[in-house]
Amino acid sequence: MLILDELQIGYGRKLLATLPPRVRVEAGEFVCLLGRNGQGKSTLLRTLGGFLAPIAGEVTLHDSPVRSLRGVERARRIAVVLTERPQVGALGVTDLVEMGRQPYTGWAGVLTEKDRRIAATALEQVGGAHLAARTVDSLSDGERQRVMIARALAQQPDVMLLDEITAFLDLPSRVTIIDTLRRIAAEQGVAIILSSHDLELSLQTADRLWLLPGEGRFIDGTPEDVALSGAIGTAFDQENLMFSLDSGRFESSMAAHRSVYLEGDDVATLWLARALRRRGYGLSTQPAEAAHRITPVSSGRWRIDGAREAGTIAKALDLLATH
Numbered sequence: 001m002l003i004l005d006e007l008q009i010g011y012g013r014k015l016l017a018t019l020p021p022r023v024r025v026e027a028g029e030f031v032c033l034l035g036r037n038g039q040g041k042s043t044l045l046r047t048l049g050g051f052l053a054p055i056a057g058e059v060t061l062h063d064s065p066v067r068s069l070r071g072v073e074r075a076r077r078i079a080v081v082l083t084e085r086p087q088v089g090a091l092g093v094t095d096l097v098e099m100g101r102q103p104y105t106g107w108a109g110v111l112t113e114k115d116r117r118i119a120a121t122a123l124e125q126v127g128g129a130h131l132a133a134r135t136v137d138s139l140s141d142g143e144r145q146r147v148m149i150a151r152a153l154a155q156q157p158d159v160m161l162l163d164e165i166t167a168f169l170d171l172p173s174r175v176t177i178i179d180t181l182r183r184i185a186a187e188q189g190v191a192i193i194l195s196s197h198d199l200e201l202s203l204q205t206a207d208r209l210w211l212l213p214g215e216g217r218f219i220d221g222t223p224e225d226v227a228l229s230g231a232i233g234t235a236f237d238q239e240n241l242m243f244s245l246d247s248g249r250f251e252s253s254m255a256a257h258r259s260v261y262l263e264g265d266d267v268a269t270l271w272l273a274r275a276l277r278r279r280g281y282g283l284s285t286q287p288a289e290a291a292h293r294i295t296p297v298s299s300g301r302w303r304i305d306g307a308r309e310a311g312t313i314a315k316a317l318d319l320l321a322t323h
């Protein structure tokens with residue numbers, strides 16, 4: 001339903017990215033948009049929302065160019081959530097969420113019972129019903145983000161564009177908000193495009209990744225295809241940090257000073273492998289080439305070089321360091 005045709009985004013002569021000839025986003029899709037600072041994530045979202053003209057090409061929503069949508073029409077179809085703290089003073093949470101109904105209330109702005117019900121349901125959907133009587137300026141960052149999402153939902157849009165909304169939240173709050181958005185996309189058929197710096201969470205949750213790796217490129221695929229293509233490494237790796245395809249996360253890339261052959265693949269051994277990498281050990285697949293050999297004895301207990309036993313990861317690291 002959202003179609004990006006021959007799209008080039010940027011400002012004046014500054015071209016930030018050229019997209020493939022046709023990119024489609026279907027109802028119910030949850031897309032995460034990733035890229036380093038300044039690669040054009042916000043610019044792309046602004047272009048998709050029709051707030052910024054593309055350098056070339058066109059964005060259409062249900063066959064209408066988004067740039068041609070008038071204010072109210074656009075607000076009924078496209079909702080935008082930003083990370084900035086809204087300057088709304090002591091406005092009530094319920095009043096703010098009900099503002100999402102403005103595209104439907106006509107000039108007088110009178111809310112019907114139905115409008116109030118839709119706003120209340122939106123607040124419930126983001127787990128914010130208990131905040132209804134609070135004022136917006138009294139909310140924590142995480143609570144405020146939920147309320148801003150509720151306002152966007154109250155617009156009953158076809159597309160939601162969210163720009164780095166999880167930036168200041170702790171991990172459980174980020175997971176909760178992303179889960180809520182995924183559920184909303186799937187259950188209500190809203191297409192959701194969310195820019196984020198949370199690469200690992202995006203890899204785990206997105207139906208699709210859009211990656212702006214720099215040099216004007218744009219990559220579109222399932223998280224797994226994008227990871228396997230090596231594009232995540234190209235976009236984010238740096239001297240001391242590399243994306244590991246084995247673990248699906250970034251790992252410190254200090255030069256390995258000694259290699260260890262580690263047997264076993266139980267959970268405790270996977271955590272021991274993490275600790276070893278952090279300490280600068282390389283994990284060898286060839287026992288004969290490794291300086292040390294670690295064998296699991298039972299879960300969370302290992303034998304080091306056939307002799308000494310370690311019952312914690314700290315002890316295993318100690319034994320390796322003193323040997």
Ligand SMILES: Nc1ncnc2c1ncn2[C@@H]1O[C@H](COP(=O)(O)OP(=O)(O)OP(=O)(O)O)[C@@H](O)[C@H]1O
Pocket residue numbers: 011014016035036037038039040041042043044
């Ligand atoms: N109005 C503008 N005119 C010209 N250049 C702009 C304008 N707004 C942003 N830019 C530039 O365009 C580039 C992309 O900016 P954008 O905000 O889209 O990046 P981003 O990927 O969202 O970055 P971040 O992760 O830091 O939020 C940056 O170099 C920025 O300085």
